[in-house]
Each structure stands twice: as structure tokens, then as C-alpha cells.
Amino acid sequence: MSLNSNRTTTGPRVIAVGVGPGDPELVTLKGARLLGEADVVITPVGDKGDGSIARAIVAGLVDPARQEIVEQVFPMRRDRAGLAEIRRASARMMAAHVAAGRTVAFVTLGDPFLYSTFLYVYHYLREEFPATPVEVVSGVSSIHAAAARADLPLGLADERIAILPATFEDERLRRALADFDTVVLMKVFRVFAQVRELLRELDLLAGAVYLKRVGLPDETVVTDLDQVRDDDLDYLSLIIVKKIR
Amino acid sequence: MSLNSNRTTTGPRVIAVGVGPGDPELVTLKGARLLGEADVVITPVGDKGDGSIARAIVAGLVDPARQEIVEQVFPMRRDRAGLAEIRRASARMMAAHVAAGRTVAFVTLGDPFLYSTFLYVYHYLREEFPATPVEVVSGVSSIHAAAARADLPLGLADERIAILPATFEDERLRRALADFDTVVLMKVFRVFAQVRELLRELDLLAGAVYLKRVGLPDETVVTDLDQVRDDDLDYLSLIIVKKIR
Numbered sequence: 323m324s325l326n327s328n329r330t331t332t333g334p335r336v337i338a339v340g341v342g343p344g345d346p347e348l349v350t351l352k353g354a355r356l357l358g359e360a361d362v363v364i365t366p367v368g369d370k371g372d373g374s375i376a377r378a379i380v381a382g383l384v385d386p387a388r389q390e391i392v393e394q395v396f397p398m399r400r401d402r403a404g405l406a407e408i409r410r411a412s413a414r415m416m417a418a419h420v421a422a423g424r425t426v427a428f429v430t431l432g433d434p435f436l437y438s439t440f441l442y443v444y445h446y447l448r449e450e451f452p453a454t455p456v457e458v459v460s461g462v463s464s465i466h467a468a469a470a471r472a473d474l475p476l477g478l479a480d481e482r483i484a485i486l487p488a489t490f491e492d493e494r495l496r497r498a499l500a501d502f503d504t505v506v507l508m509k510v511f512r513v514f515a516q517v518r519e520l521l522r523e524l525d526l527l528a529g530a531v532y533l534k535r536v537g538l539p540d541e542t543v544v545t546d547l548d549q550v551r552d553d554d555l556d557y558l559s560l561i562i563v564k565k566i567r
Numbered sequence: 568m569s570l571n572s573n574r575t576t577t578g579p580r581v582i583a584v585g586v587g588p589g590d591p592e593l594v595t596l597k598g599a600r601l602l603g604e605a606d607v608v609i610t611p612v613g614d615k616g617d618g619s620i621a622r623a624i625v626a627g628l629v630d631p632a633r634q635e636i637v638e639q640v641f642p643m644r645r646d647r648a649g650l651a652e653i654r655r656a657s658a659r660m661m662a663a664h665v666a667a668g669r670t671v672a673f674v675t676l677g678d679p680f681l682y683s684t685f686l687y688v689y690h691y692l693r694e695e696f697p698a699t700p701v702e703v704v705s706g707v708s709s710i711h712a713a714a715a716r717a718d719l720p721l722g723l724a725d726e727r728i729a730i731l732p733a734t735f736e737d738e739r740l741r742r743a744l745a746d747f748d749t750v751v752l753m754k755v756f757r758v759f760a761q762v763r764e765l766l767r768e769l770d771l772l773a774g775a776v777y778l779k780r781v782g783l784p785d786e787t788v789v790t791d792l793d794q795v796r797d798d799d800l801d802y803l804s805l806i807i808v809k810k811i812r
Contacts, residue, residue, distance in 0.1 A: 340707075340711070342595065342705075343705075345597070346596075347595065347596045347597035347600070348595045348596070348597055348704075348705065349595065349596055350587065350592065350593045350594065350595055350596070350707060351591075351592045351593070351594055351595075351596065351599060352590070352592035352593055354596060355592070433707070433711040433721075434715070435711060435714040435715050435719075435720045435721050436711065436714075436720075436721045436722055437722050437723065437724075441720050441723045442723075444720075458715035459593075460587075460588070460593065460707045460711040460712045460714075460715050461707060461711070462585075462595060462678070462705045462706060462707055463708070463711060466585070466678040466680060466681065466705040466706070466708060467705045469680040469681075469705075470679070470680050470703035470705050474680075475680045475681075475686050475689075476678075476680050476681045477681055477682050477730065477732070478682065478686045478687075479682075479732070480732040481732065482729070482730070482731050482732065482739075482743075483729070483730040483731075484727070484728070484729050484730075484747070485722065485727070485728040485729075485730075486727050486728075487722070487724070487725040487726065487727065494727075494746060497742070497746065498727075498746070501739060501742065501743070502729070
């Protein structure tokens with residue numbers, strides 16, 4: 323395994339800046355400084371309306387008069403080849419900036435190394451432009467912000483934590499709910515009803531909290547999952563299940 | 568379930584400030600601001616030498632001439648009753664400060680809601696001083712910083728992540744390594760040799776990285792677990808195991 327170049331801290335480079343879950347004050351001092359220093363700042367935009375979030379978070383930290391602020395669209399659903407081409411083009415553009423002596427900051431919600439758009443672009447950067455230096459500035463994950471809002475510690479002492487993405491096969495989900503003290507179900511909106519019924523069956527509803535758009539002005543926290551309405555379902559949603567001991 | 572008071576953002580209160588993995592620049596803007604504004608700042612000290620870490624991180628953010636900076640010892644090993652008394656005393660002290668109109672910032676490495684000393688004190692705060700307002704300021708977890716340093720994404724797309732603490736029963740560890748794409752083994756120093764043999768048996772060594780004291784000046788990253796020496800084992804250590812797909 324080749325170790326990364328993501329300790330690079332000087333010279334033209336790509337910097338993946340984790341800006342946290344939504345509150346502009348949850349950006350790190352380092353992230354704020356590097357966003358202000360970069361020549362080019364890229365804010366990825368999905369087509370689910372979460373793109374303006376990144377731009378809103380960094381608005382007070384960048385200066386359009388001095389820096390190039392680029393909004394880049396990464397659609398959520400698209401054919402695989404089309405998605406690959408968009409990600410490859412993003413990598414190519416960033417590598418070209420760096421080759422021309424410019425430092426590029428790529429804004430990522432939460433942390434760059436956890437379920438981020440950056441990871442896809444990073445793949446192509448490493449594959450096609452391995453000489454382009456990359457620095458990663460870790461950020462506060464929305465999972466941590468969600469735990470604080472739900473008042474459910476992710477892990478205490480020797481507790482075991484599982485983080486599962488949107489699609490759940492029933493058997494493996496059951497096993498995770500049996501084996502782990504805390505289970506975080508990401509992007510749960512598509513399968514919410516069936517997950518709720520499984521939690522009811524396993525008698526785990528009492529320690530389950532649904533959170534939507536954590537850290538954003540319209541965040542919602544629902545401690546009784548039976549009170550979650552269809553309107554509450556959102557792409558940026560998760561459930562934290564904690565076994566009450 | 569009663570929802571928390573941790574949205575409190577004005578008035579005398581206890582603020583748990585996650586200051587990140589070690590680099591003082593990985594403190595959030597909010598954490599830095601609130602540490603500077605607090606009347607009392609508590610830095611917990613273990614008896615494993617990691618205590619001065621918290622103090623070093625906040626050194627540039629607090630002002631001993633204006634604020635009361637308190638170092639509080641939380642021993643790692645002690646009888647249960649003794650530990651409970653220390654944590655209860657910490658909660659009592661914080662509640663007394665708040666009752667007297669002072670805001671107390673409790674510094675926690677990483678994030679306050681993930682394996683932190685704060686969670687123990689919080690338990691007593693909630694139990695014995697439920698009227699004391701508590702705010703939680705999420706921080707960057709060392710797990711995220713470790714993933715960036717190891718160049719191993721924690722999760723991409725629909726990948727599943729397990730975070731397991733120090734003690735591993737062989738069967739459940741095997742099951743986690745089978746079921747999950749990424750497994751983070753926390754505080755692995757006591758059982759390092761047996762974990763390494765298990766990873767060898769399961770042919771998972773190629774995607775395993777050992778990290779010690781991530782974010783601190785003496786951090787160590789070892790990508791070949793057979794190169795880890797006894798000297799490298801440390802309380803603040805973890806292994807990230809990533810299945811190479």
C-alpha cells in the first residue's frame with residue numbers, strides 16, 4: 323500500500339476541506355484558514371438541493387473578489403458512465419489548476435473521508451493525476467452533531483458502533499442491531515417505514531431517534547418514530563438506535 | 568425519552584467542547600470562541616500522560632489572567648466506586664459554578680459524544696443536577712483524522728462501518744470483519760498481537776493500517792502491521808481495516 327500525500331501542507335495542491343454538518347461555526351480553524359487562502363474554491367452541488375449548503379457555510383470565509391469560487395454540479399442519480407465522466411472532469415480541472423500553480427480547496431460537508439462526494443473525485447485524482455498533491459482537512463461529521471442533538475452518546479466505554487448506509491438487507495441489519503450497542507442508519511428516507519417496523523419488532527423504538535438536516539436551520543429531531551410524517555423524510559436524514567441498558 | 572438541553576446557547580452553562588484529535592487548528596470556530604468566552608475551563612487529565620494534550624490544544628485559546636483554568640485528574644484504572652466519586656465530584660463542581668452564574672467549558676479530545684471522559688461526568692450532571700444547562704459542541708473525531716492519515720476512506724457509497732473498542736471477543740470480531748467494509752479497532756494496544764494474527768488468518772492485513780497518537784507531534788502511521796514494535800503500542804492507538812475491493 324502506498325501512503326498518501328495528504329500531509330502536504332505547502333505549495334499548490336488540492337485541499338479537501340471538511341466543513342462540518344452545516345453550522346458555519348463548526349468549520350475548523352484550519353479549514354477556515356485554508357478556504358481563505360485558496361486560489362480556487364469548489365463547492366459541490368447535488369441536484370437534491372443540498373448544494374447551496376456548502377456555499378452557505380463557506381460564504382463568510384471566502385472572498386469572490388480575490389478568489390475563484392466555482393460551483394460544480396454532481397448529480398445524485400445518473401448513468402454510471404455519466405457520473406464517472408463528471409467526477410473525472412472535476413479531477414482533471416483541479417489537477418490543471420494545481421499544475422498552473424494554483425491551490426484548490428474542495429468543500430465537503432461533514433468529513434471528506436466519510437461518505438463524501440470528494441472521495442469519488444479523489445479516486446480519479448489518484449488514478450490519473452498521481453503527481454497532484456492532495457491534503458485532507460478532517461471535519462466534524464454530521465453523525466457526531468446528530469448524536470449531540472439526539473442526546474444519544476455514540477459510544478461509551480466498551481460500546482460497539484455500527485454505521486450503515488441507505489440500503490439495508492434485513493438479515494444483516496438484524497445482526498447489526500443484535501451485535502452493536504449503537505447503530506446509525508444513514509440516508510434512511512427511502513426505507514424509513516420498513517426500518518421503523520423492524521425496530522418495533524425488536525423492541526428498539528424507545529432508544530431510536532430520527533434526525534433530518536442536522537446542523538441546518540431547518541433541522542428536525544423526532545424522538546418518537548411514530549410521529550415521523552412523510553413530509554419529514556429527507557435525503558439528509560438518519561436514525562440513531564441506542565440500546566438502553 | 569426526554570430530549571436534551573444541549574441546544575442551550577446563552578447564559579451560565581456547562582459546555583462540552585470537542586477540540587479534535589490533537590492539532591490545535593482542528594478546533595472548530597465555535598469551540599475556539601466558547602473556550603475564549605468561558606469563565607472556567609476544565610482540562611481533564613488521565614494518568615496515562617494524555618492529559619497535557621488537552622491543555623496544549625487549548626493553550627492558545629484561553630487566557631489564565633482572565634479565566635480560571637482547572638486541570639482535573641480522571642485516573643484510567645481505579646476501583647469503580649472511586650471512579651464514580653471522581654466523576655460525581657466533577658459534575659458537582661461544574662453545577663456549583665453554573666449556579667453561581669459562571670459558564671464552564673469542559674475540554675474533550677475528539678468529540679464529546681464518542682468515547683469521551685465527558686460522557687461519564689455528563690451522566691452525573693443529568694442525574695444529580697438536571698437543572699444545569701448543558702451545551703455540546705461537536706468536534707473532529709480522531710477516527711476521521713486517522714482515516715485521512717492512513718489514506719483509507721471510512722466509507723464510500725453504501726459501505727458499512729464498524730467501530731469496536733479495546734476488548735474483542737474473537738467471534739464477534741470475526742463476524743464484524745466479515746460483515747463490514749471498514750472496521751475501526753480502538754485502543755488496540757493491549758491485544759495488538761492477537762488482532763494481527765486474526766487479520767493475517769482472514770487475509771485482511773493488506774488493507775490494515777496501525778496508527779498511534781494521531782494528530783499529535785509524535786504520531787506514527789504503520790502500513791505493514793508486521794513492522795509494529797512493542798515500543799509503538801500506545802493507549803491512543805487504533806487499527807483501521809479496510810477490505811480492498
